[in-house]
Amino acid sequence: MLKIAVLISGSGSNLKSLIDATNDPAYPVQIACVGADTDAAGLAYAEAAGIPNFIVRPADFASRADWGTAFAEAIRAHDVELVVSAGLMRILPANFVNEFSPALINxxxxxxxxxxxxxxxxxxxxxxxxxxxxxxxxxxxxxxxxxxxxxxxxxxxxxxxxxxxxxxxxxxxxxxxxxxxxxxxxxxxxxxxxxxxx
Known part of the structure; x- marks a missing residue:
């Protein structure tokens, strides 16, 4: 079972489709957490499905790199093997990319x-x-x-x-x-x- 993190900024339509996919026992993927950079409406799908979720706001940090570090730490806490940007409307900082890539897709x-x-x-x-x-x-x-x-x-x-x-x-x-x-x-x-x- 591949454990993934899903990152969103908005309505979460891709997240919902992935949650629907994981409802099939034959689909070899578990959504371990959902992360957002803002109060994304799509977090409601994670809540409804009982998936751990969190918001790490760039405005709360002195730099993009500091935000990237905090976002990465929040994801790492869920022991994921793949990070999926599924509507995250923000360019990820280099330190975040280096932390996860190539297991980081969009x-x-x-x-x-x-x-x-x-x-x-x-x-x-x-x-x-x-x-x-x-x-x-x-x-x-x-x-x-x-x-x-x-x-x-x-x-x-x-x-x-x-x-x-x-x-x-x-x-x-x-x-x-x-x-x-x-x-x-x-x-x-x-x-x-x-x-x-x-």
Missing amino acids: THPALLPLYPGAHAVRDALAAGATETGVTVHIIDEGVDTGPVLRQAAVQIAPGEIEADLHERIKQIERPLLAATIRAIAEGEIRLAEVAAAH
Whole structure:
């Protein structure tokens, strides 16, 4: 059983889908804790499922590095083997990344290396792209530059608006993330090997 931490900032839709996945006894993953950097609405899903959860606010620390240390310590207390950024809307400081990577993964709403950064869906539409998608990747010290683990494409409909496209990407993102974590748990994806080959 792979013990994971899930990190969120917002509504927690990816977290909810992972909780749903872990309700299947055949899914070899346990969510050991949920961490947030703010009063995320998605923490309610963790509460309802009886999953330990915590908030470590950057504003409470003198520097990003100090926050990263405290966030890492809170996660380490739950003896996790994989940290999953599932809607954490904050760039993690280098000391945090170094603590966990390559056992530190993220989802991104684009086919990386295309459209990195916080506005991937908007950027794809602005570029006139006919296709985008979702990527699950290892977090490194860059912004959306880590090794790609899995990707799935989403076609962009003519005249589609950002909110609608983002929602369609999320429908693909949730099962892709769950499947990627399963592949890590079952040894199909070996994070250290993927990172070393990058």
